Amino acid sequence: xxxxxxxxxxxMLSLGMLLxxxxxxxxxxxxxxxxxxxxxxxxxxxxxxxxxxxxxSDDSNGAVKISGNAEYAGGYDxxxxxxxxxxxxxxxxxxxxxxxxxxxxxxxxxxxxxVAGMSPTAERKETIDFSDHYYTSELVMVVKKGGEFEGAxxxxxxxxxxxxxxxxxxxYSVIDQIEGVSKETAMESFPAMRVALESGIIDGYxxxxxxxxxxxxxxxxxxxxxxxxxxxxxxxxxxxxVGLKKGSEFTEQINETLAGISEEQRQEIMDTAIQNQPxxx
Numbered sequence: 496x497x498x499x500x501x502x503x504x505x506x507m508l509s510l511g512m513l514l515x516x517x518x519x520x521x522x523x524x525x526x527x528x529x530x531x532x533x534x535x536x537x538x539x540x541x542x543x544x545x546x547x548x549x550x551x552s553d554d555s556n557g558a559v560k561i562s563g564n565a566e567y568a569g570g571y572d573x574x575x576x577x578x579x580x581x582x583x584x585x586x587x588x589x590x591x592x593x594x595x596x597x598x599x600x601x602x603x604x605x606x607x608x609x610v611a612g613m614s615p616t617a618e619r620k621e622t623i624d625f626s627d628h629y630y631t632s633e634l635v636m637v638v639k640k641g642g643e644f645e646g647a648x649x650x651x652x653x654x655x656x657x658x659x660x661x662x663x664x665x666x667y668s669v670i671d672q673i674e675g676v677s678k679e680t681a682m683e684s685f686p687a688m689r690v691a692l693e694s695g696i697i698d699g700y701x702x703x704x705x706x707x708x709x710x711x712x713x714x715x716x717x718x719x720x721x722x723x724x725x726x727x728x729x730x731x732x733x734x735x736x737v738g739l740k741k742g743s744e745f746t747e748q749i750n751e752t753l754a755g756i757s758e759e760q761r762q763e764i765m766d767t768a769i770q771n772q773p774x775x776x
Contacts, residue, residue, distance in 0.1 A: 536585040536745075538576045539592040539606035540568065543684050546709040546768035547612035547735070548572040550591070556771040561591045571705070571768040575629055575756075576610040579737070582752045583745065594684070595663055598623055601740055608745065609738030612703070615731045616665055619738070626737035626749045630761060633733055634669065634726045635707045638699040639692060640718040649724040650674070653699065659688060660701040669726045670701060689714065701726075703733070705765055709772055 542550040542561060548570040551558055557574065558567035568589045580587035590606050597613070600606045601623060615625035636653070638644040644656055654675035660666035662681035670678045679697050682688045688700040689710060699720070702710070707719035737753075739746055756764075 534585055535588050536576075536580040536583055536608070537562075537588045537590050537606045538580075538608050538610045539590045539597050539600050540572055540576075540609070540611035541594050541597075541684070542566075542568040542570075542589070542591045543686055544570075544612050544706060545685075545713070545772040546570055546705050546765065548610075549772055551773050559587055559589050561589050564591060566591075569768075569771065571630070571765050572610045572612060574764050574768070575737075575753075576608075578756065579608075579610070579745075579749050579752050583748055594661065597738065601738060604740075607740075608743075608749070611738075612706075612735050613738050614665060614734060615736040615738075617731070622741075624739045624741050624743060624746060626739060626746060627753050628734035628736050629753050629756070630705075630765070631730070631734040632703040632705055633721075634666065634701060634728060635704050635722070636699045636720040637688075637692065637702050637707045637710050638718055638720055639695075640711075640716050642698070642718075644698055644720065645718045647720050647722075649722060650726065651724075656698040657696070658699050658701065659691070659697050661685060661688070665728075665732050666701040666703075669728065672726055685710075689717070692717065705769065709769055712769060713772065713774055 540548045542548050548568055550561070550566050551569050552566060554560065554567050556569055558569035559573055559577065561568050568591065573589070577587055590600070592600050592606070597609045597611060598619070601609055644653060647653060650673045653673045655677065657677045657679050658670050658673065659679040659682055660670060662683055667681045670676060682691065685706060688697070691697045692700060693716060711717045711719050737749055
C-alpha cells in the first residue's frame with residue numbers, strides 16, 4: 496500500500512510537471528510568438544514609383560532593405576513608413592509587391608500596411624481602411640520635351656493625343672474627361688510608361704506632380720504639363736494615405752504619427768526624395 500501510494504505520488508508529480516511544462520510552452524508560444532511577430536511592421540510598396548518609392552542597390556540616403564531581396568527601397572513613402580514603425584516600436588520590413596497585389600497582400604496578412612502613394616478612393620475603401628492623408632498633389636501630364644503637347648495648359652489641348660495611365664488607378668479613369676483623346680491601353684508601371692513616352696508609343700501619361708517632377712528630373716527629354724483647367728477630382732483622389740486592413744490595430748497610432756508631421760516637413764521630405772532618386776527611376 497505504501498509502495499503503491501509512492502508510485503501514485505510520483506506519477507501525479509510527473510503529470511503535474513508535464514502539465515506545467517505544457518502550460519509554460521503554450522504561454523511562451525502564444526505570448527512570445529506574438530511578441531516576436533509584433534516586432535516587425537511589414538509594409539508593402541511597388542518600389543518603382545519615384546519619388547514616392549523606388550529600388551536602389553545600397554542603403555544610401557536612408558534606404559531600407561527589401562525583404563528577400565538584395566536591393567533596397569528609398570523614397571518619400573519609405574521615410575513615412577520609417578517614422579510610423581519607430582512610433583509603433585517595431586522594426587520596419589519592406590515587402591516589394593506589384594501594384595495589383597498590394598490589397599490582396601494586405602487582406603491575406605502578408606503585409607501590415609500599404610505605404611505606396613495609394614489614394615483612398617471610394618472603391619478601395621470598400622475592401623480596406625485608410626489612415627489620414629499623408630500627402631496631397633494635383634494631377635498633371637508627362638509629355639515629350641519639345642513636342643507638340645509641351646505647351647498645353649488645358650485638357651482640350653490634348654484632343655487627339657495618345658494618352659495612358661497606370662493600370663487600376665483613378666489616373667486612368669480621368670482620361671475620359673479629355674474630349675477627343677485617344678485613350679491607350681493602361682500600363683503596369685510608371686517605368687513602362689516612361690519607356691512608351693520616350694519611344695513615341697504615347698504622347699503623354701497622367702501622373703501626380705511629384706512623379707512628374709521626378710520623371711522630368713531623371714530624363715531631360717520629358718516635361719511636365721500643369722493645367723490651368725485640369726481634371727475634376729475629389730480630395731481623396733488626389734491625396735495619398737496608408738492602406739490598412741479593416742479594423743486594423745495600427746490605425747490610431749499611425750494617425751497620431753501623421754498628425755505630428757507638419758506640411759512643411761512633408762514638403763521637405765518630398766523635395767529630398769526628388770533630389771535623391773536614382774537617375775534610372
